Amino acid sequence: MYPPSIQKLIDQFSKFPTVGPRTATRFVFYLMRRSKEEIKDLIKSIIDLKKSVKICSFCFNLFESLDKGEENLCQICQNPTRDRSLLCLVEKEADLISIEKTKKYNGLYFVLGGTVGTLKKKDIKKLRIKELAERIKKPKKFGILDSSFKEIIIATNPTTEGEATALYLERALKLFGRHPPATLKITRLGRGLPVGGELEYADEETLSSALESRK
């Protein structure tokens, strides 16, 4: 129904997360109604994004390289006041940002890049397991000079996929932990009732955790 140049952009927007063909169509009509200046500005932002945003060589978080220099570590990994004995494993960048917002965590991160639904090889390949092992064993090699991890916090989501991933990580961490591995503490985020939650609708596992961690 639509001219090819409209349809092509609809197809491209349809691949964006949460966007279906109808919303993609609205995006295209929205763009057509924008001025040339606004379009130029949007395109510039997309180009800038690809140019100035780098992936941290230690934690795989995204960061903006301000001086276009050679630095390869993100602001968190570079920060000498962060506690380099703590490493928090998160599924994705957005989870890292959620934890930073709490201002209650001062250690380093590692972005796993996904979760595993099953323990099949092709699933596990999606995680940065080898990269994690290297960074725990030789943090210096990746730019973190004075580190010696004492605690690894597995901060995957308490969803089915996140739980499977956490179980896999716990097992893997024991294999490639530091020597002696016993000194490396492995922890998980606490379970309980969230703000706004209701006992009446809480599942038994959540409520059990809330009871056990009462204080």
Next chain:
Amino acid sequence: MYPPSIQKLIDQFSKFPTVGPRTATRFVFYLMRRSKEEIKDLIKSIIDLKKSVKICSFCFNLFESLDKGEENLCQICQNPTRDRSLLCLVEKEADLISIEKTKKYNGLYFVLGGTVGTLKKKDIKKLRIKELAERIKKPKKFGILDSSFKEIIIATNPTTEGEATALYLERALKLFGRHPPATLKITRLGRGLPVGGELEYADEETLSSALESRK
């Protein structure tokens, strides 16, 4: 539009929780299509409910008095194997049942009968505060012979209303606690990420609690 006898029942059903006039109408049409036997059965159940269900004289939980006798304590309060040094304060019966389902709590309960949105007198009157004070001070008087509470768990919901209620209760408990009050431990349910929760969408308070209670 409807004949008076239909309209009257619609009005009565409309007062049921979650029911509006349209659903109430569907209830009435549903009843009209039932057989005389089924209607008799429903009415009998409603009458039985009022006859055999009693309110526990200690905890205000509802229970069924099986032998139509004189007992005034619910099955939980009567049960000699429950830990009578623990008292869990819940907003309503449904919360008590949620906690029982976890099978992780073996103490007694007290049903507050509501929550307070503000600390205004007329709001606070909705809670069974005086009744709670009497039962903590003299459990024997209400049928709990060998009790001596060591911990009061305030298990209100982590909602705005539940939090306001918990704060009020904490303050009140300090005033009417046992002698010396210091021996009476007052606790709250633990906060954290619920099963199925996601870090990306968690509020900062919930995530902070999850980090702090990691293990």
Next chain:
Amino acid sequence: MYPPSIQKLIDQFSKFPTVGPRTATRFVFYLMRRSKEEIKDLIKSIIDLKKSVKICSFCFNLFESLDKGEENLCQICQNPTRDRSLLCLVEKEADLISIEKTKKYNGLYFVLGGTVGTLKKKDIKKLRIKELAERIKKPKKFGILDSSFKEIIIATNPTTEGEATALYLERALKLFGRHPPATLKITRLGRGLPVGGELEYADEETLSSALESRK
């Protein structure tokens, strides 16, 4: 978890339309908090419903028999000012009431008692087809003295089930129509955009009808 007399009523309320076990539980707790007077009143309403509400011998609509007399026709069928050459076939009582509310229809009704998803025998038995045939052929026998139907309006819902039912009825009406059947006009409700509808989200059939019936 619940005492038997509570659980039984929960089970009975769970059979009400749109009600699940959780809502049923809330109904029971709601009833327990009502006074004896209120409960008596509710039970009386249910008994009255079964006593005074009758099914019209012509149209199968429900009506209230005010004088406890012998009348068998509802207020609509009894009303001499209604146009007895028009018969509107509806799926259920609530549809009849919706049409009455428009005040644009002055004919008689016939409540089919359901819809058919398929044209299988056991499905078709749910409709009052034989009863409809008898009433169209011999309205006098069922209390409508001076009728001679000229138009049958099939007012089933424009849903998949309603459409299947309408197709079945059209075919059936041709078989048992009056003599000569050609004089009996069979119509369907008009399709189009509803109040509040939007062209952008309308399906093609609805929009085609709206275009065709433009005026």
Next chain:
Amino acid sequence: MYPPSIQKLIDQFSKFPTVGPRTATRFVFYLMRRSKEEIKDLIKSIIDLKKSVKICSFCFNLFESLDKGEENLCQICQNPTRDRSLLCLVEKEADLISIEKTKKYNGLYFVLGGTVGTLKKKDIKKLRIKELAERIKKPKKFGILDSSFKEIIIATNPTTEGEATALYLERALKLFGRHPPATLKITRLGRGLPVGGELEYADEETLSSALESRK
């Protein structure tokens, strides 16, 4: 929280229809994970959109100018087999496409560019009223050579805004209609029950229309 180049793009995506900051953030992370080729492709599509898409000089519909030539009419307005005695007024491009999909309309269109909530001057200015008047009076001037409109179909949405707009248009059309204006028929889309609609939930106006347009 985010580096400036990320934040800027989040802000730009947040202005897209239906997109909030959270979805905009997901868009940015999505783009960061795309290859350079994919990003290039997306940017090219956006540039092509602005380059090749033109606004039709008669109907204001968007179209793709394939030969980069001088044509100013869209494919519908150019098509000699379309019925040039019919003009359908739609609020926006998406409505035009919905009508085209029905394949039941073969006339021309005019895109009004909006709706009016009130009849205030600043609202009415949003509609292309002057442009509409010119095109009805002198279609030749805008590239439609052999036209002589006999029917104007006001195809605004049956929403409150669409209705207000339709009333305003009806009045305006009478003022600037052809001579003698009486020969210009003005119609509206038909109302009725949409596919999938239910009598029980239909408003009285929709149901009245459905009854009146029965056939």
